[in-house]
Amino acid sequence: MKKKWRIILFSFIGVIILLVILGATYINNVGFNNIKLMYELNSTDVSIVQIDEDGQYLGRRMNSNQILKDRMKREGWQFEQQEGASFFFKKDNNEAVISTEIWNSNYVLYRLDDNVVNLADK
Template sequence: MNKRWKRILFGSIGMVFVMFVIIIALYIHSIGWNHIKLIYSLHTTDKSVVKIDDPSNGHGLYLTKMRHPAEMIKERMQREDWHFVMQEGSGYFFEKDGQDVVVTTKIWPNRYFVRISVQHDVVNIAD
């Protein structure tokens, strides 16, 4: 009888451990290993914005832990002489020398980070 309880106990602990590993693996798979590195960088340094290396769409992608990055976006665009025109939803419209650019924000699935997309990567807003 004593051996039976040990088997049940160790089997249960093993199943919980395997489930824990599967959940962590699915989380990392859904976010991506490179993004995990960026999240770690945001948590362990005093950087507020980091650049995501994703040349597939031609836009500059950034990640921030700021909940409301609007003022930071306006300030960093203004540093490069881009003038704020208006905001429509999560899109911020800027103009400079007759050229228009849209900067959009999107809350990431885990709700702790915001992804910022700068059209045509005209300004580097990373720290």
């Protein structure tokens, strides 16, 4: 009977260790800061969050193109055209190009040239 409990205990400990290793690997691949941003997108009403000061933003994939167009319109930019994953906007004599990339299957990464507008909700 004692031997049976030892096997169960060691199996349980092995499963816990495996789960910790898998979790650490996931965090290492995605990045701790990105996990915080994904949590913010999923736990609040925020649609787009800023990743860095260089013009990178993260948003949920659902309706991402329309959210981008609405956000730029709110900032006074007019949608011109879409070529592949790039969106072109105009405001006065300025042009903004925003490229999008599906990231981690449920999210979209937005990259702005020269960070001409802040897409984030905050």
